[in-house]
Amino acid sequence: EVQLVESGGGLVQPGGSLRLSCAASGFIFRNFAMSWVRQTPEKGLEWVSAIGGSGTSTYYADSVKGRFTISRDNSKNTMYLQMNGLTAEDTALYYCAKDLNARGSYGGNADYWGQGTRVTVS
Amino acid sequence: DIQMTQSPSSLSASVGDRVTITCRASQTISTFLNWYQQKPGKAPKLLIYGASTLQSGVPFRFTGSGSGTDFNLTISSLQPEDFATYYCQQSFSPPRLTFGGGTRVEIK
Numbered sequence: 001e002v003q004l005v006e007s008g009g010g011l012v013q014p015g016g017s018l019r020l021s022c023a024a025s026g027f028i029f030r031n032f033a034m035s036w037v038r039q040t041p042e043k044g045l046e047w048v049s050a051i052g053g054s055g056t057s058t059y060y061a062d063s064v065k066g067r068f069t070i071s072r073d074n075s076k077n078t079m080y081l082q083m084n085g086l087t088a089e090d091t092a093l094y095y096c097a098k099d100l101n102a103r104g105s106y107g108g109n110a111d112y113w114g115q116g117t118r119v120t121v122s
Numbered sequence: 123d124i125q126m127t128q129s130p131s132s133l134s135a136s137v138g139d140r141v142t143i144t145c146r147a148s149q150t151i152s153t154f155l156n157w158y159q160q161k162p163g164k165a166p167k168l169l170i171y172g173a174s175t176l177q178s179g180v181p182f183r184f185t186g187s188g189s190g191t192d193f194n195l196t197i198s199s200l201q202p203e204d205f206a207t208y209y210c211q212q213s214f215s216p217p218r219l220t221f222g223g224g225t226r227v228e229i230k
């Protein structure tokens with residue numbers, strides 16, 4: 001059974017940093033691209049960042065580029081999102097998601113999502 | 123970025139009703155269109171990808187159609203467990219994905 005468990009969210013002051021983690025199980029982690037998607041009542045669902053299966057290809061939304069860094073440790077079946085320079089606009093529920101196809105490159109089709117970790121910047 | 127517009131934003135329906143939700147893209151996206159279902163306090167669940175391919179385990183009462191800029195999600199006979207919010211999402215230009223604003227399906 002595929003499981004994705006996010007952690008690392010919390011309350012942080014503007015300008016602060018957080019590191020989110022996504023622990024994966026139930027599939028061959030290194031074969032799948034992964035992504036982070038955030039959700040707020042105001043903006044809805046917003047794609048944040050993605051990473052290819054090998055970790056060499058990374059992608060960012062314009063709103064977080066230069067402040068967030070996505071990475072993964074395939075030996076630990078875990079993906080990370082380092083978030084620096086946080087602002088109130090980053091307040092959201094952050095989901096990690098697994099890509100549908102086992103081709104390693106990011107296709108943008110998320111077939112499994114974690115339950116989310118909440119980030120509050122205030 | 124490609125804008126995704128869903129309509130209606132909400133609807134009220136009864137168990138057994140046929141329900142159709144529409145999603146329109148601001149430019150052609152071929153069939154790179156996914157539909158998700160989200161229940162309160164839960165993560166989104168993939169229902170349909172590639173505009174019309176049913177994800178494994180999803181009931182056959184859900185069907186997706188369309189190509190280019192106009193897409194539909196139809197629930198042939200609404201069940202109690204289908205009351206939720208539905209989102210479309212384009213995957214035409216990864217990694218620049220965008221989601222629709224959602225359609226909330228409520229009990230009449």
